[in-house]
Amino acid sequence: MTAPAYNFAYLDEQTKRMIRRAILKAIAIPGYQVPFASREMPMPYGWGTGGVQVTAAILGPNDVLKVIDQGSDDTTNAVSIRKFFVKTAGVKTTTTTTEATVIQTRHRIPETPLGDHQVLVYQVPIPEPLRFLEPRETETRRMHALSEYGLMHVKLYEDISRHGHIATAYAYPVKVDDRYVMDPSPIPKFDNPKMNDCPALQLFGAGREKRIYAIPPYTQVVSLDFEDHPFEPYRHDASCELCGATDSYLDEVITDDRGTRMFVCSDTDYCGTRRAMGHGTAAEDTEAAHDDR
Amino acid sequence: MNAPAINTAFASQAAFRALMEATAQPGEIRTASALGAPAPLSPATAALVQSLTDYETPVWLDDAFARVPAVAEWIRFQTGAPIVQEPRQAAFALIADVEAMPDVTQFALGSEEYPDRSTTVIAQIERFGGRAFQLGGPGIKTSRTFAAEPLPNDFVQRMAVNRELFPRGVDLVLVAGEMMAALPRSVRITEGF
Numbered sequence: 001m002t003a004p005a006y007n008f009a010y011l012d013e014q015t016k017r018m019i020r021r022a023i024l025k026a027i028a029i030p031g032y033q034v035p036f037a038s039r040e041m042p043m044p045y046g047w048g049t050g051g052v053q054v055t056a057a058i059l060g061p062n063d064v065l066k067v068i069d070q071g072s073d074d075t076t077n078a079v080s081i082r083k084f085f086v087k088t089a090g091v092k093t094t095t096t097t098t099e100a101t102v103i104q105t106r107h108r109i110p111e112t113p114l115g116d117h118q119v120l121v122y123q124v125p126i127p128e129p130l131r132f133l134e135p136r137e138t139e140t141r142r143m144h145a146l147s148e149y150g151l152m153h154v155k156l157y158e159d160i161s162r163h164g165h166i167a168t169a170y171a172y173p174v175k176v177d178d179r180y181v182m183d184p185s186p187i188p189k190f191d192n193p194k195m196n197d198c199p200a201l202q203l204f205g206a207g208r209e210k211r212i213y214a215i216p217p218y219t220q221v222v223s224l225d226f227e228d229h230p231f232e233p234y235r236h237d238a239s240c241e242l243c244g245a246t247d248s249y250l251d252e253v254i255t256d257d258r259g260t261r262m263f264v265c266s267d268t269d270y271c272g273t274r275r276a277m278g279h280g281t282a283a284e285d286t287e288a289a290h291d292d293r
Numbered sequence: 294m295n296a297p298a299i300n301t302a303f304a305s306q307a308a309f310r311a312l313m314e315a316t317a318q319p320g321e322i323r324t325a326s327a328l329g330a331p332a333p334l335s336p337a338t339a340a341l342v343q344s345l346t347d348y349e350t351p352v353w354l355d356d357a358f359a360r361v362p363a364v365a366e367w368i369r370f371q372t373g374a375p376i377v378q379e380p381r382q383a384a385f386a387l388i389a390d391v392e393a394m395p396d397v398t399q400f401a402l403g404s405e406e407y408p409d410r411s412t413t414v415i416a417q418i419e420r421f422g423g424r425a426f427q428l429g430g431p432g433i434k435t436s437r438t439f440a441a442e443p444l445p446n447d448f449v450q451r452m453a454v455n456r457e458l459f460p461r462g463v464d465l466v467l468v469a470g471e472m473m474a475a476l477p478r479s480v481r482i483t484e485g486f
Contacts, residue, residue: 008303017347020309020345021345024345026409027432029408030479034409058313060303177430179460180460216431217432
């Protein structure tokens with residue numbers, strides 16, 4: 001074949017311009033959801049079509065891409081999106097957090113601190129934090145315009161009155177630069193503090209809901225709470241059985257049909273790196289270490 | 294065949310990425326350039342116009358640009374963007390004579406519900422140096438010293454008005470030759486070192 005079958009990174013140039021303009025507005029108005037003309041992608045909604053469009057719009061030939069799904073480099077979603085960009089953009093990919101310039105993520109923030117040369121792209125299912133409290137877009141838009149977020153505090157308060165504590169465990173609402181309340185996508189609330197004052201640019205893409213929003217580097221991101229019920233990140237009271245980490249977010253893995261379970265790091269790169277350094281049990285050659293090409 | 298010598302997809306991405314990084318870190322300088330644009334379009338302005346404008350984005354030109362018919366012709370031919378007479382209708386406003394630039398309230402500021410429906414102002418200056426400012430806000434760890442000239446005498450007051458309108462307001466991109474720096478509406482700016 002002499003001509004490329006796709007434009008670089010799949011999307012046509014007009015689509016990229018439209019998405020790029022939305023990204024620039026999103027960065028200028030931290031936490032505000034910019035509407036964009038989301039395209040159909042060659043994967044179903046719920047598989048990261050928003051994140052894929054954002055990644056396709058920012059990606060250049062010299063970028064190094066990492067894709068994670070729930071912290072893992074080697075689950076179906078991560079592997080298929082990585083292959084998609086290898087095929088359509090020919091970019092270099094990596095599983096090592098520190099080597100990546102663009103990291104697309106579903107539902108986690110890497111444990112390794114990010115740098116100011118990196119961009120974190122989140123896949124977002126429902127971008128509107130107020131949607132389950134107020135179904136009308138016209139109303140939620142008005143509430144954002146007026147910074148009228150009392151309803152969200154009522155929701156958190158109802159959590160406390162019913163459960164004795166704020167029971168929201170993921171997609172925990174945050175306030176960005178003291179203005180917009182924002183849905184951080186379904187990351188565990190363990191990850192919320194990593195968004196605050198983060199050196200990396202954070203971009204959020206919701207394909208089905210057609211919204212893009214952003215947190216610029218070094219921006220104040222506060223998890224909503226009450227003075228007498230302060231925000232607390234949750235973590236299983238255990239250490240990783242593979243690398244022994246006591247500071248990482250853990251997945252609970254059922255290992256047989258009699259309820260035996262183990263806890264392991266959800267971030268496979270963090271866990272593998274620690275094991276390679278001699279923590280915990282020795283690392284085996286994992287699937288994620290193989291090149292997709 | 295009139296095949297372009299450079300890959301337009303890569304050139305467009307490079308100019309966008311420069312502006313994305315500049316917007317994410319207000320006051321940081323990035324570079325971009327496009328060839329063949331008529332004066333007084335500077336290389337970075339031309340690169341941004343090619344990268345970001347098309348038939349969906351009305352462009353407004355200040356008098357110094359409008360005086361040169363080749364500028365509007367180049368933009369129409371390269372991008373298909375309509376040239377509009379009212380700054381309020383513009384998605385992008387191009388300013389060659391920065392000291393005579395209109396007040397921010399002359400541009401589209403967006404609404405409280407849709408603050409993104411606002412003008413991005415690209416203004417050409419001589420250099421990033423001389424008159425100094427302190428920047429703060431999102432994208433800046435503590436504060437950043439930024440210098441640019443020439444600018445309107447009441448530049449800090451204008452930017453304060455723009456910040457007061459937040460989340461409405463315009464996003465400003467300053468360009469000197471191949472260099473650019475962004476002052477998005479989220480920035481807080483004061484005079485001095």
